[in-house]
Amino acid sequence: MTASGRGVVALASKLARSLAGLIVIVLLGGFAAAALVRYSPGFDVDENAWNTKGGSSAAEASRVRRAQENELLPFYWRYLKAAVKGDFGESESYRVPVAELLQDRAPVTGRLAAWGVAGGILMAALCGWLAVWPRVPVLELVVSGWVALLLAVPPAVLALAFFFREAPIQVAVALAILPRVFGTIRAILRDAHESPALLAARSRGLGTGVLAWRYVLVPMAPRIMALAGVAAMVAFGALVPIEALCDVPGIGQLAWKAALSRDLPLLSALTLIVTFVVASIQAAGELMTPETIHSKEVAE
């Protein structure tokens, strides 16, 4: 076998292991979530039980609907089997198939989150650059003050303020993400800025673009990927209250409602998806690490 052939095999086996790991993680995550929901108080009481109009029939109907959710393991097994075929069960709180709900709402949240993550990271990078590169303490303080202000405002309140002024909520999401990734981005930039290699390169007069690529983006890729994962999670975490409060019909609003009404099928589906997204970002990050590139070089 040639050296490069061995490299390909190594890469393929790494890919396969990543994929297997991903599946295991998603399954475990889904199970952990289902267990948490199932064993939290209020699981088997109907949310409308506090309402005389519900009467005993409503309670009975709810009991019948949820009977198969009582035994956690069999429930999860059945759920996974159906989920493979794209059937995520029927939402308890909406009485609509979960798949349908997700289909309707995923684009809304997806757009918001994408804008938010991209905008947030870009703005944070800009702020970080302003704070690190020019080496002007006052500028650094102004930027820090701005970030601190953003950090102090609850994302939902920020979004509401935008909403009431009829301004785009995407910007509010980005502004909510900015301060939460700023610290790390600044640390990355600072490390890069102070690294001897970069100093040497600068003294040789290399262009900023080349510098940014070769000495910031490439070596920092694992950290940036980890950051993107965190930013995506922050975005989703922030979108739950934002969507719930600003009445955006997205996944976040679903998650909030599902949590309050112990909607097991819906919450399981949401966790499976979220775990999948996070794990994929993680796996992508790992596959991109210099280790992979490195091992290839060694193989050659």
Next chain:
Amino acid sequence: MIWRRMALIFLVLVGLSAVLAPKVAPYSYSEQFRDSPNAPPGGKFLLGTDDMGRDRFSRLLYATAVSVTLAPAAAALSVLLALVVCAFHGRVLSGLTTIGMSIPWMFLFIILRAELPLNTAPEVSVVLTFALMGVAGWAGPARVLSGSIREMMEAGWMLHARSAGIARWRIAAVYAWPHLRSVAAAQFRALAPAYVLAEASLGLLGLGVAEPVPSWGNLLRDLQHPDMVRENPALLAPLVLLMLCLLALEAFSVRESVQ
């Protein structure tokens, strides 16, 4: 230098007022002046009163005591846990952080509240809530820290140090820690205010700080009603205070890192 000193003075002041809240506050946080609900700022009440006639200034002081001590403690706990966990870096860890970041921890709080006796003193339940927040929040910083560690393991100096046969603990303490510290500090600074705010949302589920105990979180909840803020800008006081604290913390650490 002047910034650093001002920041320090401010933080000490906030800390002092938090510790001395029972002595400094003109009234108890729960005392209700039922004849003067929603009083405007000034006169008897520095920041006015809320809708049950409780002095907003006193409530802010007590809230500061709750939030200024507990949220950073919880953040520190998360970062510490993350550091400990990162010692065992590898595939299993990355899987665990993924799961840790994805599952709805909220239910853990609901379960905690269910397991606590109902007559648990409010102070105890507040501390436990923040502690659980700290524990549940390990995954985010662990993710970022393990990314840094991985990157560090590939660095030239690390390879040099390892090939030179320097003991592992020595590498960790002398070479690796200074590198990790800035990342850990950044995580801490992002988490502390996040926990102040998280407590507010947990309050909506009855899992945060319950009536009548004030916290920055539940005072900030009033900001959800824009017209209330317009009528009484004193509602912004906790926001301003939180912001100033973050700023002071920032000014403090900026100098530190430049040095």
Next chain:
Amino acid sequence: MKAIACLVLFASLSGAASQQELRFALHSDPKTFDPLHVEDAASEAVRYVTAGVLVRVNRATDQVLPELAESWKIIEGGRAVAFHLRAGLKFSDGTPLTSADVARTVERALDPKENSPAGDSLRTGQAVPEVKVAGPLDITIRYAAPKPGIDRLFDGIGIGPTGNAKLPATAGPYFVAEFHPGTFLLLKRNPNYWKHDPAGHQLPYIDAIRIDIQQNRDIELTRFLRGELHLIPKIDPDSFDRVAKEKPGWGKSAGASLDSEFLWFNLAPAKSIPEWKKKWFQSTAFRHAVSQAIHREDIVALDYKGHAHPAAGPISTANKSWFNPELKPLAANPARAAKLLAGDGFQLRDGVLRDRDGHVVEFSLITNAGHRPREKAAALIQNDLKKVGIQVNIVTLDMGSLLERIRKSLDYEAALLGLNLEADPMELMNIWLSSGPEHSWWPSEKTPATPWEARIDALMMEQASSTSMAVRKKAVAEFQRIAVAEEPMIFLVNPDFLAAVSPVVKGLQLSVAPPQVLWNVEWLKLE
């Protein structure tokens, strides 16, 4: 943004001439459009304006009026009711509506497999009425024993067509034409609605209703004030005051509603409560003292901004037909409360109340988190009781955890909640019958624990089985007297019913019985 707003404005203006659209918001998605399976408030709101019913109770006068049934007779001493339908009735999709549809609907409501909440009101215990079709327009429903208010029951039974379409055809003023979950639903006028105004114009007047799903009430209020919504069917006191200030005359109050806010102690033999605490809770004097120490007028003034009335008992003062006028709201009297406690062996030392055996008097009060009026009422009560030396620990829980405690685990000491009730005391059965699953202080009691509970059971059964209004009223009046004398539930206030309506909506008749605003939707006009 402005340009779009202008376009929208023009579009709606130009459309206004031909198409009138009433706009308001609901706070969550309706879970079902099947009138027999309605449980949640949103579905109920939609049912009221879409489902066709045999008779309709006029919410303003409490009279039973003909709807799909042109006439009816209560026969066999109140055991049966015979309805005669209007000729030529049709569902919104054009299929004819006959007595067979009515029979099928009623039978479906009663089918145990359906678990229909609407069917609960038709049953008496386990007994099920017999349904008999006497012709295409005639149908009789017969019970084994007399059933009080037998005709009124059918105000709540929406007659549906065959099949189980997602958006079923209706026989009421509107039908659901579009439903976009989480966003909005569009109701269009039923082209086959039978009702006409005296001038011969087919009702309803308004062509369509757009109902936005709007969870956030601040957003709803802002949109209302901007003119994007025509009405807010139920508004909280703070927002009501803001409407009154910014748009004088747009806020509408119907006075005290039928709803009650109350607190109660756990009297069930729960393991989690220490024996000595059980003794306090079971003492009528203790309960009276707590009730007497609470400043209801402060709850009204501070919590509800004056938009509530102190409660006098289990039935709201607003319920003119059933409220026992002998009862008066309890004025706060801490001195009397202290005396009652002293008489029961409690001692107040250094501001701390202790029982006969020296235990400090302290209990936890649970209420639902996120419900501002209740959280505030709890804080007020906490302060009131502190004045007589009782320490109250407030615990706010999410609804799921709360229900788990008060219905299943019974692990709580006292709870503060409220109920939305309708006028007829039949509804009180679930709460006050000791065997009832919603019997607050001890759900599903096997046998009444005290003589007064046994007496309340007897009175409840009496009012539920008699067709004589006088007999029922007497029983209900005595029940109220006992409820106040024993105070297993401490009634606090009856919040006012508040709504906000733009002046362009004409023909509104606000009532205290639900649906307070839209019960005569077919007569509403937009100007």
